[in-house]
Amino acid sequence: MDDFHTLTATIERLLHIRCGNYKEDYIKRRLSSRMNAVSIKEYLVYNKYLLSNPDEQEKLRNALTINVTKFFRDKEVFEIVKRELIPEILKKKQRVRIWSAGCSSGEEPYSYAIVLYEIGLTNPTMDALIIASDIDYEILKRAKAGVYERPALDNMTELQIKKHFTLQPDGKYEIKPHIREKVRFQYHDLMRGEPVAKYLDLISCRNVTIYFNEQQKNDLCKEFHNGLVAGGYYVMGLSEYLGKEMEPLFRPYRPLLKIFVRQ
Numbered sequence: 001m002d003d004f005h006t007l008t009a010t011i012e013r014l015l016h017i018r019c020g021n022y023k024e025d026y027i028k029r030r031l032s033s034r035m036n037a038v039s040i041k042e043y044l045v046y047n048k049y050l051l052s053n054p055d056e057q058e059k060l061r062n063a064l065t066i067n068v069t070k071f072f073r074d075k076e077v078f079e080i081v082k083r084e085l086i087p088e089i090l091k092k093k094q095r096v097r098i099w100s101a102g103c104s105s106g107e108e109p110y111s112y113a114i115v116l117y118e119i120g121l122t123n124p125t126m127d128a129l130i131i132a133s134d135i136d137y138e139i140l141k142r143a144k145a146g147v148y149e150r151p152a153l154d155n156m157t158e159l160q161i162k163k164h165f166t167l168q169p170d171g172k173y174e175i176k177p178h179i180r181e182k183v184r185f186q187y188h189d190l191m192r193g194e195p196v197a198k199y200l201d202l203i204s205c206r207n208v209t210i211y212f213n214e215q216q217k218n219d220l221c222k223e224f225h226n227g228l229v230a231g232g233y234y235v236m237g238l239s240e241y242l243g244k245e246m247e248p249l250f251r252p253y254r255p256l257l258k259i260f261v262r263q
């Protein structure tokens with residue numbers, strides 16, 4: 001085994017991150033940023049350092065699982081969710097189940113929760129739940145805490161902020177219980193091959209697969225197909241795409257906004 005693969009085998013064992021399923025370039029770039037930070041040039045030297053240093057293990061996990069996100073990221077997508085997708089789901093039943101896969105620090109699932117809350121004001125019998133999952137335990141803790149700096153809220157109106165957040169003395173914003181209670185956070189590795197639940201109405205997996213290789217992206221698509229009801233929605237990130245092979249599984253709904261319907 002070469003030095004790079006010795007190191008990735010250690011990472012898989014220690015951090016349970018399956019490097020082989022990510023693009024090799026991506027893993028190499030993230031590794032090199034950590035190795036530079038600790039002034040190590042050789043994969044094998046870093047391997048040894050990693051094995052004996054739990055603090056570095058956490059730093060590497062953070063480097064490999066980039067967590068950038070914000071509330072209502074790509075506002076126009078959430079407009080369509082509110083105006084078209086949820087009303088369409090509600091035509092058939094009063095129960096709405098959403099999975100935010102790769103939810104990072106919670107901004108995405110809480111954005112869906114805000115949309116559902118707003119719809120629920122005129123639709124009190126609606127029963128809504130959002131399952132939010134990530135592979136990064138630390139980020140899940142932050143998601144559950146639900147406390148944010150002001151820039152994360154930039155895509156929201158003042159009214160929405162007032163309604164759904166409590167301004168704390170330190171200037172941070174805490175999500176209010178009526179939104180928090182709609183989201184259930186859990187650990188889940190998207191490379192496991194099993195969805196968190198079945199008969200879901202909408203799966204939002206945005207800005208996660210950009211780091212996955214083609215095979216893994218296709219496997220994930222099948223996992224989502226398996227988790228959605230027929231006619232359910234798959235919402236991807238704007239820079240992500242559905243591979244040719246997966247086109248029989250999903251038909252485009254709003255192709256530019258990367259919204260698809262399960263066949």
Ligand SMILES: C[S@@+](CC[C@H](N)C(=O)[O-])C[C@H]1O[C@@H](n2cnc3c(N)ncnc32)[C@H](O)[C@@H]1O
Binds near residue numbers: 105134191206
């Ligand atoms: C850039 S964030 C995207 C957050 C949010 N979906 C958005 O679009 O704003 C990517 C998230 O995917 C998570 N992730 C990466 N690989 C994963 C995997 N195999 N299983 C579950 N989550 C993963 C990372 O931990 C990170 O929190």
